[in-house]
Amino acid sequence: MPELPEVETIRKSLQEAIVGKKIKDVTIRLAKVFHGDKREILGKTIEAIERRGKILIIKLSGDKNLLIHFKLTGQMVWIEKSKIILRQAQDDAEQSRGIKNQKSKLITLGHPIPFAGTELPAKTTHVIFEIDGPPSSAYGETSARQGGKLFFNDLRQFGWIKVIENRNLKLEIGKLGVEPFSSEFTVDYLKQIFLKTSKPIKLVLMDQEKIAGIGNIYANEALFEAGIKPDKPAKKLRNEEIEKLREATLRVLGEGLRYGGSSASDEAYIKPTGEPGSYQEHFRAYQQDGQKCPKCGGMIKRIALGGRGTFICTGCQR
DNA sequence: AGTATCCTGGAA
DNA sequence: TTCCAGGATACT
Numbered sequence: 001m002p003e004l005p006e007v008e009t010i011r012k013s014l015q016e017a018i019v020g021k022k023i024k025d026v027t028i029r030l031a032k033v034f035h036g037d038k039r040e041i042l043g044k045t046i047e048a049i050e051r052r053g054k055i056l057i058i059k060l061s062g063d064k065n066l067l068i069h070f071k072l073t074g075q076m077v078w079i080e081k082s083k084i085i086l087r088q089a090q091d092d093a094e095q096s097r098g099i100k101n102q103k104s105k106l107i108t109l110g111h112p113i114p115f116a117g118t119e120l121p122a123k124t125t126h127v128i129f130e131i132d133g134p135p136s137s138a139y140g141e142t143s144a145r146q147g148g149k150l151f152f153n154d155l156r157q158f159g160w161i162k163v164i165e166n167r168n169l170k171l172e173i174g175k176l177g178v179e180p181f182s183s184e185f186t187v188d189y190l191k192q193i194f195l196k197t198s199k200p201i202k203l204v205l206m207d208q209e210k211i212a213g214i215g216n217i218y219a220n221e222a223l224f225e226a227g228i229k230p231d232k233p234a235k236k237l238r239n240e241e242i243e244k245l246r247e248a249t250l251r252v253l254g255e256g257l258r259y260g261g262s263s264a265s266d267e268a269y270i271k272p273t274g275e276p277g278s279y280q281e282h283f284r285a286y287q288q289d290g291q292k293c294p295k296c297g298g299m300i301k302r303i304a305l306g307g308r309g310t311f312i313c314t315g316c317q318r
Numbered sequence: 319a320g321t322a323t324c325c326t327g328g329a330a
Numbered sequence: 331t332t333c334c335a336g337g338a339t340a341c342t
Contacts, residue, residue, distance in 0.1 A: 003337095006336075032324095054336095069338090070336085070337090071336080071337050071338080072335065072336050072337060073325090073326085073335085073336075154325095155326055156324085156325045156326055156337095157324075157325050157326075158325065158337065158338085206337090208337090208338080215336055215337070216335095216336060216337085217336060218336095261336095262336080263336095264335090264336070267326085267328090268335080269336065286336095287335095306319090307320080307321075307322095308335095308337090309334075309335080
C-alpha cells in the first residue's frame with residue numbers, strides 16, 4: 001500500500017482540493033469496503049485532512065471522521081467539476097447515429113490516468129464521494145472553490161473506509177507507534193524497542209505499533225542505506241547502527257515525500273491528480289534483485305522475510 | 319515464529 | 331500454471 005510518503009502525498013493533495021467543501025452524496029459500489037452509515041456524513045463539511053501512520057483521516061463537521069486505509073492498492077482520485085466531461089455527450093452523439101444508448105454515467109477525464117485508465121468510475125472504483133464547493137460567494141467558482149468527485153479505487157479490495165466519531169478515534173489509531181517525523185523518533189526510543197526483541201530488524205521497522213508508516217519499500221531502502229542486514233536480530237544492533245538506521249529511515253521517507261511517493265507497479269498507488277509518483281526511479285534496493293549494488297557493485301538478491309520480498313546486498317549489509 | 323487469508327491481475 | 335505484488339490479522 002501507500003506507505004507514509006504516499007499517504008502524506010495524498011493528504012496534502014486532498015487538503016488543497018476539498019477542505020472547506022461539503023459531502024453532498026456518497027455512492028458505495030462495494031459494500032464491504034465501507035464501514036459505517038453513510039447517512040452520518042451526508043451534508044458534513046470537510047474541516048481538515050490528517051494522517052496517522054498509513055491511515056488518512058478526513059475530519060468532518062459534527063464530530064465525525066472518515067478513516068481510510070489504502071492497504072496495497074488503494075487510490076484516491078479527485079476530479080473537479082470543470083474537468084469532468086460527461087460521457088453522456090458522447091452517448092447522445094452515438095444515439096443520434098442510431099447506436100444503442102446506455103445512459104452511461106462514466107466520465108472521461110481531462111487527462112489520462114496512467115494506471116487507472118481514462119474513465120471513472122473504473123472497475124476498481126468502490127466508493128464515490130460527490131463534493132460540493134462552498135456556498136457561492138463574491139469569489140465565484142474559481143478552481144480551488146469548485147465541487148467535484150472523489151473516487152476511492154482499490155483493485156485488490158483490501159482497503160477500507162470507516163466512519164468514526166471523535167470519541168472513538170483513539171480505539172482506531174491509539175495503538176499506532178511513533179511518527180518518524182516527530183520528536184519521539186529518537187535513538188533512545190529505537191534502542192528501547194530494539195533491545196526488547198530478537199525479531200529481524202526489518203519486521204520491527206514495519207511493526208505499526210512501534211513505528212507508524214513504514215512498509216516494505218521504505219524498510220528495504222532504509223536498511224540498505226544503513227548497511228544493515230534485514231534479518232539481523234533487532235537486539236543485536238549496535239548503537240552506531242541504530243543511529244545510522246534512524247538517519248537512513250528519515251532520509252528515504254524524506255526522498256519518498258519529495259518525489260510524491262512511489263508508483264512501482266500498475267493499478268497501485270497514484271496521486272489524487274491521477275499522476276504517478278516518481279520515487280520508484282530512485283530505488284536502490286527494493287525490487288532491484290539481479291541489479292548491481294550502487295554502493296559496492298555486488299549483486300542485489302531477493303529473499304523472503306515474514307512472507308515479504310526482501311532485497312539485500314550481501315556485500316554491504318551486515 | 320511461521321503460514322493462511324482477504325482479492326485481482328501482470329509477468330515469468 | 332505458478333509466483334508475485336505497497337498490508338495486517340487470525341490461526342497453528
